[in-house]
Amino acid sequence: NAGVTQTPKFRILKIGQSMTLQCAQDMNHNYMYWYRQDPGMGLKLIYYSVGAGITDKGEVPNGYNVSRSTTEDFPLRLELAAPSQTSVYFCASSLGQYSEKLFFGSGTQLSVL
Amino acid sequence: AQTVTQSQPEMSVQEAETVTLSCTYDTSESDYYLFWYKQPPSRQMILVIRQEAYKQQNATENRFSVNFQKAAKSFSLKISDSQLGDAAMYFCALMNYGGSQGNLIFGKGTKLSVKP
Numbered sequence: 275n276a277g278v279t280q281t282p283k284f285r286i287l288k289i290g291q292s293m294t295l296q297c298a299q300d301m302n303h304n305y306m307y308w309y310r311q312d313p314g315m316g317l318k319l320i321y322y323s324v325g326a327g328i329t330d331k332g333e334v335p336n337g338y339n340v341s342r343s344t345t346e347d348f349p350l351r352l353e354l355a356a357p358s359q360t361s362v363y364f365c366a367s368s369l370g371q372y373s374e375k376l377f378f379g380s381g382t383q384l385s386v387l
Numbered sequence: 388a389q390t391v392t393q394s395q396p397e398m399s400v401q402e403a404e405t406v407t408l409s410c411t412y413d414t415s416e417s418d419y420y421l422f423w424y425k426q427p428p429s430r431q432m433i434l435v436i437r438q439e440a441y442k443q444q445n446a447t448e449n450r451f452s453v454n455f456q457k458a459a460k461s462f463s464l465k466i467s468d469s470q471l472g473d474a475a476m477y478f479c480a481l482m483n484y485g486g487s488q489g490n491l492i493f494g495k496g497t498k499l500s501v502k503p
Binding site: 375 | 391495
């Protein structure tokens with residue numbers, strides 16, 4: 275059972291480039307989330323989804339887009355990358371609402387230079 | 388505004404001894420959840436323990452227990468019989484019931500070192 279899988283693990287982007295961070299879960303969870311973790315800080319919510327076709331903004335959505343066409347996948351799109359988006363990105367999923375437990379991926383280290 | 392404060396950037400404990408990590412929070416909600424997450428060098432976020440605010444009894448998970456003081460808005464984590472594998476960053480987090488789904492408010496973390 276793979277849990278939550280994120281790819282890639284590391285990436286370097288040039289300013290203005292775009293990319294998609296991939297996230298997939300095999301636990302049939304309806305709820306999925308994207309967080310970012312800046313150095314020396316806790317995680318902040320970027321976007322979340324409560325099911326296929328339904329997404330909503332979190333605390334720090336600017337500069338990002340998401341889509342949720344299937345239960346399993348929740349990709350995060352960065353358009354026009356900026357140095358302020360240098361961070362570690364985590365995808366997570368949960369079974370229930372206001373869940374008891376989030377299952378996290380191992381993160382993507384992104385540097386924008 | 389909701390905030391979570393961890394006042395100890397770093398802590399150290401001798402193997403087999405007990406250590407307590409501090410966390411205070413602020414929220415205007417009456418229903419909420421509190422969490423401690425562990426982040427080892429592998430970066431994986433691992434749930435250590437969870438506490439529902441409406442429960443007066445302190446949560447316990449094996450060697451991990453919390454001291455939840457609702458009136459004082461304090462939520463400390465006690466690790467007993469510390470092991471080398473406990474070395475990690477520990478994050479305290481708050482989620483309001485009825486708030487934006489998945490919107491955990493995290494503290495800045497405490498780095499725990501375990502000395503053999």
